[in-house]
Amino acid sequence: MTPFGTRLAQAIEERGRFCVGIDPHAALLKEWGLDDDVASLERFALTVVEAVAPVVSVVKPQSAFYERFGSRGIAVLERVIAESRAAGALVLLDVKRGDIGSTSQAYADAYLDPTSPLASDAITASPYLGFGSLDPMVDACHQHGAGLFVLALTSNKEGPEVQRAQTGGGTVAGAMLDHLRHLNAGATPVGSFGAVVGATIGDHDEDLDINGPFLVPGYGAQGGTTADLARIFGTSARWALPSSSREVLQAGPDVTALRDAALRGTSAVQELGV
Numbered sequence: 703m704t705p706f707g708t709r710l711a712q713a714i715e716e717r718g719r720f721c722v723g724i725d726p727h728a729a730l731l732k733e734w735g736l737d738d739d740v741a742s743l744e745r746f747a748l749t750v751v752e753a754v755a756p757v758v759s760v761v762k763p764q765s766a767f768y769e770r771f772g773s774r775g776i777a778v779l780e781r782v783i784a785e786s787r788a789a790g791a792l793v794l795l796d797v798k799r800g801d802i803g804s805t806s807q808a809y810a811d812a813y814l815d816p817t818s819p820l821a822s823d824a825i826t827a828s829p830y831l832g833f834g835s836l837d838p839m840v841d842a843c844h845q846h847g848a849g850l851f852v853l854a855l856t857s858n859k860e861g862p863e864v865q866r867a868q869t870g871g872g873t874v875a876g877a878m879l880d881h882l883r884h885l886n887a888g889a890t891p892v893g894s895f896g897a898v899v900g901a902t903i904g905d906h907d908e909d910l911d912i913n914g915p916f917l918v919p920g921y922g923a924q925g926g927t928t929a930d931l932a933r934i935f936g937t938s939a940r941w942a943l944p945s946s947s948r949e950v951l952q953a954g955p956d957v958t959a960l961r962d963a964a965l966r967g968t969s970a971v972q973e974l975g976v
């Protein structure tokens with residue numbers, strides 16, 4: 703299987719650099735004139751897939767919004783994943799998993815093994831049980847050409863308490879970035895092991911030269927802008943993938959309006975020229 707980093711580079715080349723989060727919030731279902739039930743969840747999510755999966759490089763369904771409807775919600779998530787991939791988008795499943803190694807293996811089997819019903823191109827992972835606890839996921843990525851986006855500097859205001867804590871040689875986030883740099887060493891055009899760095903983070907002193915991609919949430923509804931991409935990533939901005947959920951989803955339920963919102967997002971990044 704072609705490595706995820708190579709597949710991401712190809713998708714960006716063809717479709718530009720923008721990720722749409724498919725997050726069916728209860729408030730958005732209401733805004734779209736839908737009920738808060740599983741039929742509405744399906745209608746919402748598949749409308750977004752129809753609108754954006756044929757045009758953006760990456761979609762990012764956040765699992766919690768599907769899980770809250772139980773097994774029938776998970777069945778909708780399976781369709782979102784399969785139909786998005788069939789339409790040519792890479793699927794980054796936002797599950798933020800992390801556990802002891804033996805359980806991480808089960809998460810790898812659930813999300814990264816191509817024979818699983820929830821198999822995705824990449825997932826988000828939390829390294830805060832120790833980066834090495836993610837080893838089974840890293841191995842699965844090597845085996846199946848999948849990708850991992852590891853939380854480094856998240857977009858929420860509570861993140862710095864843990865992520866900016868000093869370890870002696872630098873910050874906790876810096877240690878996570880070091881691990882990613884090591885995993886991506888020598889990969890071309892870019893490695894498969896990404897970092898999550900929010901568009902809302904303030905100034906930082908981290909070395910973001912990890913030869914890997916960045917998922918950049920916090921863009922749009924949380925206040926992040928294209929100017930923040932240049933500010934935060936500097937020369938590493940080429941592989942920074944801004945991700946927006948609510949700002950795009952608010953354009954629905956009209957399919958054309960949703961697609962236009964996604965295309966505007968892609969153009970804004972392109973115009974930035976970094």
Ligand SMILES: O=C(O)c1cc(=O)[nH]c(=O)n1[C@@H]1O[C@H](COP(=O)(O)O)[C@@H](O)[C@H]1O
Pocket residue numbers: 723725764796798826855856857858898899900917919920921922923924945946947948949
């Ligand atoms: O991993 C993520 O995607 C993520 C990391 C982070 O630091 N901040 C963050 O907001 N997210 C996710 O990105 C999405 C942000 O949604 P909007 O604020 O509506 O664009 C949600 O699905 C969050 O769970």
